[in-house]
Amino acid sequence: MYKVAFIGAGNVAWHLAPALEKEQIILVTEVYSRTKKNARRLTRLLYEAKAITSLDFSESEAEIFILAIPDDAFSEVILKLQLPENSLIVHTSGTKSMAVLERFERHGVFYPLQTFSRAKKVDFQKIPFCLEALDSEDLDILVELADTLTQNIFHITSREREKLHVSAVFACNFTNHLMAIASDILQQHDLDFELIKPLIQETMSKVLTHEPHQVQTGPAIRKDQRTIERHLELLENHPEFHQIYRIMTESIQDFKV
């Protein structure tokens, strides 16, 4: 059983710390957060972890440190952080390179590729873990931890993780925004977003079981110029939606694999 400290008590730590303790692969020694209240909310779910607000871990018994903080807090936290000799530190970010931890000799990445909400139960079995470590023995430790939660374990370098993140921005963040636009267009005409939900579900179910470009449908791929022009006309009062419609249509028509 590894003694582990969590630095950060946000959504990732909230789900990850209790899950790993439950598998009896770790025992959490400390949870750091900027406020004691935040840290305590998480330690209440753990066996014997202490809630702390200092980044000086030099006296900690932990041998592994899991950094689960917002991307924009990295530089400040890493600067202040004091770890015991010879400990391993990993971060859980999809965007940060492993090298941001190079101040510490043994370091790596322990990145669960999923968005977490505090209120929603997480099924770790379905979550791919992207692991990376400077040292191969440390990578083995990370595999040992992740392996208690999931069979989806991938050794992903920082450069690959960066590409993974760009593609997730397209597939998830931008997709979500297209739904926001669709919902907005419907609302402006007193139509219910519910109406197109079955169609969205079917689109998603197709995309998850086929190569996406092979199941492309709609006026753009059909080169149905009449419908495209009519749609652009309907969007004339929304220059941004108009521009997105035009550029996505062109991109669909020009797409080559």
Place this chain on the structure above:
Amino acid sequence: MYKVAFIGAGNVAWHLAPALEKEQIILVTEVYSRTKKNARRLTRLLYEAKAITSLDFSESEAEIFILAIPDDAFSEVILKLQLPENSLIVHTSGTKSMAVLERFERHGVFYPLQTFSRAKKVDFQKIPFCLEALDSEDLDILVELADTLTQNIFHITSREREKLHVSAVFACNFTNHLMAIASDILQQHDLDFELIKPLIQETMSKVLTHEPHQVQTGPAIRKDQRTIERHLELLENHPEFHQIYRIMTESIQDFKV
């Protein structure tokens, strides 16, 4: 029981004709297709429908005609079509206005808002039907038909249906294309699309249970300029993906409801 002829033997007719016959609300008299082979493939699933290749229905016993053909075949088919006196004709298109059928006195729209694939079983209970008719008694007939298949029945005018279709292009066709881009970026770096599927599923499950703009995540909404610039840098060799990234990011940041 209404006597009904299907004009077109594509995916919509393929699912709709047997489903309505099974509910014993209609009896299909004829199935028209350009080739006898196509029409026969569908009539084999029906009680006593004849496969035909002529658009002259003047001697048909059918009282309702369901036009389920590709959008680009409309003008030619409508021009040639001969119907018996006093029959009702409806089309099943999401894009065509009801008025394209104005050559015929009694006309309307019977539009199941879903994409159909021949091989995939359809659960009509989940599909919204968008109905429209020139005459209110004809609308009642369409409601009577749709009511045997689903409780999601909506009276949608041609103008509304047009808006519905634009929004579906954003929410489904463009979304699919973003997935194609994501998959392409991953493939170029020998990463598996499987990796981000759990994240896509979670994104979709959130979007279907919340207002999409309220669950927007990612570097754009966080105004994480460093990540955005790094991503744009990574996309420099793909001018189209670069442009889409930039415009979607701006649109997320400017989005107001």
